[in-house]
Amino acid sequence: MSSIRNSRTRLLTAATGVLAVLSLTACNDGSGVRKESAATNASATASASAATSSGSSSHDDARTAPAGSQRTDHTPERKTLMASGKSRIDTVGKAVTCQGSNTKTVAALLSRPVNHMLLTVTNTGSRTCYLYGYPAVRFGEAQSVPPVIEASQPQAVVTLDPGESGYASVSLSATDGSGAHGRTEKSLAVYFHGPYGNESVGAAAHPALPAKGVYIDDSLDVTYWQRSMDDAVRW
Numbered sequence: 001m002s003s004i005r006n007s008r009t010r011l012l013t014a015a016t017g018v019l020a021v022l023s024l025t026a027c028n029d030g031s032g033v034r035k036e037s038a039a040t041n042a043s044a045t046a047s048a049s050a051a052t053s054s055g056s057s058s059h060d061d062a063r064t065a066p067a068g069s070q071r072t073d074h075t076p077e078r079k080t081l082m083a084s085g086k087s088r089i090d091t092v093g094k095a096v097t098c099q100g101s102n103t104k105t106v107a108a109l110l111s112r113p114v115n116h117m118l119l120t121v122t123n124t125g126s127r128t129c130y131l132y133g134y135p136a137v138r139f140g141e142a143q144s145v146p147p148v149i150e151a152s153q154p155q156a157v158v159t160l161d162p163g164e165s166g167y168a169s170v171s172l173s174a175t176d177g178s179g180a181h182g183r184t185e186k187s188l189a190v191y192f193h194g195p196y197g198n199e200s201v202g203a204a205a206h207p208a209l210p211a212k213g214v215y216i217d218d219s220l221d222v223t224y225w226q227r228s229m230d231d232a233v234r235w
Helices: 002-064 076-084 088-093
Strands: 103-110 116-123 129-139 158-160 165-171 183-185 188-193 200-205 214-216
Touching: 103 188, 103 200, 116 129, 116 158, 129 165, 158 165
Parallel strands: none
Antiparallel strands: 103 116, 116 165, 129 158, 129 188, 183 214, 188 200
16 A cells, blocks of 8 residues: 555656646746737737828828819819810910910890890810900901990909800990991901900901991990800990
């Protein structure tokens, strides 16, 4: 029995020693695991930091970009211009003065107001143009141009994008017949002003008149260029 007890004691001692070794090994392994876990955590932290830094940089870029630039590609106007191969810089940024070579001018007699004619100028060019002042009209061989109705001056210069139109009306003769030097003219030239006042720029337009001509007298006057037809025919 003593021998059995001694054997059991030795087995327990050996088992205890094995457990101690295993415990130390487990502790070492645990330390290794903890180190690996720490390294993994450090790596994850670095990755998260890099991702955060990248996101912050992207956010900063968006914040410091010019106002409106983040929305530009999504606006219908931008998409349309991109589809046509043009941008606002192409049309507005390089705007020119409207004149005979980049517009088409049509003259039409009006029934209301009576003795009036409407001039319609359409931008036929590829750039935006500015329709300054008022039309300098010459009927026949006239040596001077009629005055402008000052009260018709708009608040801003009329700006025409390609395809858009501007308007002015011409009062041809006095409705009560009081105008002097009445006559019939069959040709018309329309000259365009530049940005500095009464100077004439570019080519004149030569809209067709009715075959029978138009009757005018010395009461002849014109309006400033207008953005809408209604504004032009008010005077």
